[in-house]
Amino acid sequence: MSFIGTGTPDPNPGWLSDDELAGIRQRLPLLYVEAVPVRVDGLGQVTEVGVLLRVGSAGTITRTIVSGRVLYGETLRDALFRHLEKDLGPMAFPQLPASPNPFSVAEYFPSPTLSQYVDERQHAVALAYVVPVTGTCDPRQDALEITWMTPAEAASDAVSAEMEGGRGALLRTAIASVGKLP
Amino acid sequence: MSFIGTGTPDPNPGWLSDDELAGIRQRLPLLYVEAVPVRVDGLGQVTEVGVLLRVGSAGTITRTIVSGRVLYGETLRDALFRHLEKDLGPMAFPQLPASPNPFSVAEYFPSPTLSQYVDERQHAVALAYVVPVTGTCDPRQDALEITWMTPAEAASDAVSAEMEGGRGALLRTAIASVGKLP
Amino acid sequence: MSFIGTGTPDPNPGWLSDDELAGIRQRLPLLYVEAVPVRVDGLGQVTEVGVLLRVGSAGTITRTIVSGRVLYGETLRDALFRHLEKDLGPMAFPQLPASPNPFSVAEYFPSPTLSQYVDERQHAVALAYVVPVTGTCDPRQDALEITWMTPAEAASDAVSAEMEGGRGALLRTAIASVGKLP
Amino acid sequence: MSFIGTGTPDPNPGWLSDDELAGIRQRLPLLYVEAVPVRVDGLGQVTEVGVLLRVGSAGTITRTIVSGRVLYGETLRDALFRHLEKDLGPMAFPQLPASPNPFSVAEYFPSPTLSQYVDERQHAVALAYVVPVTGTCDPRQDALEITWMTPAEAASDAVSAEMEGGRGALLRTAIASVGKLP
Numbered sequence: 001m002s003f004i005g006t007g008t009p010d011p012n013p014g015w016l017s018d019d020e021l022a023g024i025r026q027r028l029p030l031l032y033v034e035a036v037p038v039r040v041d042g043l044g045q046v047t048e049v050g051v052l053l054r055v056g057s058a059g060t061i062t063r064t065i066v067s068g069r070v071l072y073g074e075t076l077r078d079a080l081f082r083h084l085e086k087d088l089g090p091m092a093f094p095q096l097p098a099s100p101n102p103f104s105v106a107e108y109f110p111s112p113t114l115s116q117y118v119d120e121r122q123h124a125v126a127l128a129y130v131v132p133v134t135g136t137c138d139p140r141q142d143a144l145e146i147t148w149m150t151p152a153e154a155a156s157d158a159v160s161a162e163m164e165g166g167r168g169a170l171l172r173t174a175i176a177s178v179g180k181l182p
Numbered sequence: 183m184s185f186i187g188t189g190t191p192d193p194n195p196g197w198l199s200d201d202e203l204a205g206i207r208q209r210l211p212l213l214y215v216e217a218v219p220v221r222v223d224g225l226g227q228v229t230e231v232g233v234l235l236r237v238g239s240a241g242t243i244t245r246t247i248v249s250g251r252v253l254y255g256e257t258l259r260d261a262l263f264r265h266l267e268k269d270l271g272p273m274a275f276p277q278l279p280a281s282p283n284p285f286s287v288a289e290y291f292p293s294p295t296l297s298q299y300v301d302e303r304q305h306a307v308a309l310a311y312v313v314p315v316t317g318t319c320d321p322r323q324d325a326l327e328i329t330w331m332t333p334a335e336a337a338s339d340a341v342s343a344e345m346e347g348g349r350g351a352l353l354r355t356a357i358a359s360v361g362k363l364p
Numbered sequence: 365m366s367f368i369g370t371g372t373p374d375p376n377p378g379w380l381s382d383d384e385l386a387g388i389r390q391r392l393p394l395l396y397v398e399a400v401p402v403r404v405d406g407l408g409q410v411t412e413v414g415v416l417l418r419v420g421s422a423g424t425i426t427r428t429i430v431s432g433r434v435l436y437g438e439t440l441r442d443a444l445f446r447h448l449e450k451d452l453g454p455m456a457f458p459q460l461p462a463s464p465n466p467f468s469v470a471e472y473f474p475s476p477t478l479s480q481y482v483d484e485r486q487h488a489v490a491l492a493y494v495v496p497v498t499g500t501c502d503p504r505q506d507a508l509e510i511t512w513m514t515p516a517e518a519a520s521d522a523v524s525a526e527m528e529g530g531r532g533a534l535l536r537t538a539i540a541s542v543g544k545l546p
Numbered sequence: 547m548s549f550i551g552t553g554t555p556d557p558n559p560g561w562l563s564d565d566e567l568a569g570i571r572q573r574l575p576l577l578y579v580e581a582v583p584v585r586v587d588g589l590g591q592v593t594e595v596g597v598l599l600r601v602g603s604a605g606t607i608t609r610t611i612v613s614g615r616v617l618y619g620e621t622l623r624d625a626l627f628r629h630l631e632k633d634l635g636p637m638a639f640p641q642l643p644a645s646p647n648p649f650s651v652a653e654y655f656p657s658p659t660l661s662q663y664v665d666e667r668q669h670a671v672a673l674a675y676v677v678p679v680t681g682t683c684d685p686r687q688d689a690l691e692i693t694w695m696t697p698a699e700a701a702s703d704a705v706s707a708e709m710e711g712g713r714g715a716l717l718r719t720a721i722a723s724v725g726k727l728p
Contacts, residue, residue, distance in 0.1 A: 016573055024570060027562055027618050029577050031671055043259040044278025072573050072669055075653060075660055077225040095277065096226025098312050099285070100361040104543055105646045105673065107621055114621055116546070123618055125577055127651065127673075130280055169545050176540030179282040179468055181533050182480070198391055206388060209380055209436050213393050213489055254391050254487055257471060257478055286725055287464045287491065289439060296439055298728070305436055307395055309469065309491075351727050358722030361650055363715050364662070407623040408642025441589040459641065460590025462676050463649070464725040494644050543646040 025122040032126035033080045034106065034167075035066040036174040037088060039148065040132045046178045049154035050137065051171070052087060053145040054164075061144070062164040065171060067126065076100065080129060088146065089138030094131045102127040103177035106170050117166045130174050151180035207304040214308035215262045216288065216349075217248040218356040219270060221330065222314045228360045231336035232319065233353070234269060235327040236346075243326075244346040247353060249308065258282065262311060270328065271320030276313045284309040285359035288352050299348045312356050333362035389486040396490035397444045398470065398531075399430040400538040401452060403512065404496045410542045413518035414501065415535070416451060417509040418528075425508070426528040429535060431490065440464065444493060452510065453502030458495045466491040467541035470534050481530045494538050515544035571668040578672035579626045580652065580713075581612040582720040583634060585694065586678045592724045595700035596683065597717070598633060599691040600710075607690070608710040611717060613672065622646065626675060634692065635684030640677045648673040649723035652716050663712045676720050697726035 016024070024030075037050035051063050068083035070076060077096055084094045106126045108119035117126075137146045153159065155175045160168025175181050198206070206212075219232035234246050250265035252258060259278055266276045288308045290301035299308075319328045335341065337357045342350025357363050380388070388394075401414035415427050432447035434440060441460055448458045470490045472483035481490075501510045517523065519539045524532025539545050562570070570576075583596035598610050614629035616622060623642055630640045652672045654665035683692045699705065701721045706714025721727050 020573075024574065027566075028570065028574065029616050029618060029620075031575050031577050038280060040280055043257075043263055044280055045259060046280050070575050070671070072575060073655070073660075074575075075225075076651065076671070077227060081225055095314075097279075098220060098222055098226055098228050098314060098360045100651045101359075101647065101649070102651070103281070103647070104540075105622065105648070109619070114619075125616070125622065132277075132280060172536075172545050173540040173543070176468075176537040176545065177283075178280045179537070181536050181540065202391075206392065209384075210388065210392065211395050211434050211436055211438075213395050252393050252489070254393060255473070255478075256393075258469065258489065282469045283465065283467070284469070285465070286722075287440065287466070291437070296437075307434070307440065354718075354727050355722040355725070358650075358719040358727065361719070363718050363722065402644060404644055407621075407627055408644055409623060410644050439589075441591060445589055459678075461643075462584060462586055462590055462592050462678060462724045465723075467645070496641075496644060541647075542644045 029123045029125050031070045032067060032108075032124050033070060033076055033083060034126045034128040034170070035080060035084055035094075035131045036128070036171060037066065037084070037092070037094070037131055037133045037137065037146070038178070046130075046132075046151055046175075046180050048148040049151055049171070049175065050088075050133070050146045050148055051154060051159065051163075052139060053147060055144060063147075063159065063162045063167075064164050065128075065167055066131075076127065080131070084131060084133075087139060088133065089136070089140055091135045092133045092137045093135035094133045096131060097129060102129055104128050104170065104173045106167075108165060112166075116169055119165055128170055128174065130178055151175045151178075152182045155181055211305040211307050213252045214249060214290075214306050215252060215258055215265060216308045216310040216352070217262060217266055217276075217313045218310070218353060219248065219266070219274070219276070219313055219315045219319065219328070220360070228312070228314075228333055228357075228362050230330040231333055231353070231357065232270075232315070232328045232330055233336060233341065233345075234321060235329060237326060245329075245341065245344045245349075246346050247310075247349055248313075258309065262313070266313060266315075269321060270315065271318070271322055273317045274315045274319045275317035276315045278313060279311055284311055286310050286352065286355045288349075290347060294348075298351055301347055310352055310356065312360055333357045333360075334364045337363055393487045393489050395434045396431060396472075396488050397434060397440055397447060398490045398492040398534070399444060399448055399458075399495045400492070400535060401430065401448070401456070401458070401495055401497045401501065401510070402542070410494075410496075410515055410539075410544050412512040413515055413535070413539065414452075414497070414510045414512055415518060415523065415527075416503060417511060419508060427511075427523065427526045427531075428528050429492075429531060430495075440491065444495070448495060448497075451503060452497065453500070453504055455499045456497045456501045457499035458497045460495060461493060466493055468492050468534065468537045470531075472529060476530075480533055483529055492534055492538065494542055515539045515542075516546045519545055575669045575671050577616045578613060578654075578670050579616060579622055579629060580672045580674040580716070581626060581630055581640075581677045582674070582717060583612065583630070583638070583640070583677055583679045583683065583692070584724070592676070592678075592697055592721075592726050594694040595697055595717070595721065596634075596679070596692045596694055597700060597705065597709075598685060599693060601690060609693075609705065609708045609713075610710050611713055612677075622673065626677070630677060630679075633685060634679065635682070635686055637681045638679045638683045639681035640679045642677060643675060648675055650674050650716065650719045652713075654711060658712075662715055665711055674716055674720065676724055697721045697724075698728045701727055
């Protein structure tokens with residue numbers, strides 16, 4: 001079984017066999033998109049933050065956000081939409097932001113010396129977005145559940161400690177970018 | 183007739199009489215919000231930009247964007263929503279951005295020496311936002327019409343030349359912020 | 365003694381007497397700029413965050429950031445530079461950012477119901493910036509001292525609890541905006 | 547002769563032979579950083595924009611900005627610094643921004659149907675930054691010259707028409723991000 005998202009199996013590994021991708025992972029930074037799903041009120045204000053519960057490759061249960069690779073020939077928006085649909089189901093109705101600018105750029109390295117974000121498999125650079133969803137989220141694949149929390153809960157040390165790859169800091173940065181960090 | 187928006191009469195001048203406001207205008211910078219209404223496609227990409235046609239105080243017809251003052255005790259989101267509703271009607275269904283950060287800050291001074299933005303009446307500082315609208319726009323008050331254009335048209339020299347107070351540059355900056363400047 | 369910054373006496377209250385300013389404070393939102401001074405390394409990465417120790421009006425010692433009002437006819441950059449010099453001294457050599465866009469906008473209200481930021485005296489809206497300083501900081505006026513901390517220390521609950529007006533959240537948001545939130 | 551930057555030969559192709567890189571280019575998006583060098587005044591305001599003159603692979607002379615690939619194991623800041631030094635020389639003294647967030651993300655595809663940015667060789671995604679330089683620029687390698695222009699000149703149609711890969715739009719977006727678009 002191959003994992004090319006952050007613990008997310010991808011049925012279409014971009015015209016690369018598992019062996020080829022494994023080889024490239026040691027030689028090139030891979031481009032990712034990540035998304036923090038949120039609920040907003042009538043004035044656009046974030047009221048809830050969605051955090052995914054996921055069974056990791058070792059059977060451990062961790063929290064994460066929507067995350068996945070950008071394929072060859074795919075725009076960032078297409079990749080973002082594809083991974084949101086994969087992780088939240090087809091009825092989430094995400095509202096992708098009008099601006100292509102991420103709220104932050106997370107650099108994942110195999111070892112934690114260069115960055116606070118770690119991905120043992122590879123060097124990955126993720127453009128991260130906050131995405132309001134207006135529909136019903138129904139996590140698919142290996143995501144067990146989406147938990148909706150207040151921004152303050154999502155930014156808490158308890159939640160951060162359960163997130164994989166150091167993504168607690170990225171989640172807090174997302175909450176800061178919408179002015180909701182406590 | 184009093185104008186407290188940029189050419190926009192405001193029925194509720196924030197608990198200030200016209201005389202009082204006129205006096206303050208010579209002594210304090212006033213805080214404004216401005217909004218560029220846009221239409222987006224299913225991937226959040228801006229497809230059209232809305233520009234208002236307005237009859238100015240001298241009877242001249244100029245183009246502008248949504249603009250108005252922030253009142254005492256009013257949040258930026260409330261002010262933004264109020265002015266969007268005033269200029270686009272109650273059925274525009276604006277989607278205010280999740281982030282409070284403007285795409286740009288425009289500084290208006292009575293004379294054009296300090297900034298490219300000019301407001302003869304006052305020193306005003308405007309926080310400017312791009313706001314997708316999903317409903318029907320029905321301009322009210324003194325706005326005659328909203329014209330929907332492609333981003334390239336809205337960024338053209340012809341449109342810029344018709345905009346009041348130097349807002350052509352602000353409109354282009356809005357279009358740049360969503361990655362659609364030609 | 366009058367305070368028109370956040371606990372900062374201002375020798376030039378913008379051609380307004382104290383009485384006039386007191387009156388306006390109940391009727392108009394006032395425009396502020398705030399700055400978080402930082403030290404950066406050769407790659408622009410934030411290594412230290414400067415937090416001011418200040419004696420508040422009640423004699424209490426609190427932590428704060430650089431903060432002050434924008435005067436009539438003054439650009440945001442001029443206001444930012446003036447308040448940085450006032451609070452950090454003339455040898456701080458601040459490098460104002462090339463972009464006019466703040467990392468966040470903080471809305472201060474007299475009561476804490478509308479926002480997490482509180483200013484008992486007034487409704488103030490602050491454009492907040494991260495500003496690298498390259499020289500020597502020598503706090504003047506009522507700022508007793510500037511303390512340099514790692515980003516993680518500055519984002520800690522202990523520091524947040526000591527900051528006035530809810531600025532702990534703003535300081536954390538600043539740290540998030542430079543990718544240094546733990 | 548191999549070009550792995552946008553027209554920039556790179557002596558160290560990231561532990562990949564030319565053949566290997568050529569193969570990967572058809573199968574994965576490559577991660578780039580791009581930089582618009584600027585001069586700023588004492589208040590951080592952009593006064594001049596640097597545009598590179600470069601001899602393209604076909605011998606044609608085009609204008610471009612600093613651009614190059616991010617290597618495996620390299621941080622974005624290290625890549626940015628390396629390419630700035632390569633294109634502007636060792637005495638440019640670039641001041642990398644404190645925030646890791648790009649002013650825009652440019653998506654280059656071999657054909658112009660998906661984006662306004664084109665790179666015939668590959669699918670590349672570039673994080674683009676505005677970088678003040680304080681020293682002396684002495685372009686090396688295949689960059690013939692750096693031309694300093696006012697923001698208005700750099701944003702002109704004449705300059706845009708000479709830029710490779712559609713980067714005129716990116717240059718204008720950079721100028722918009724610092725509030726200097728005319």
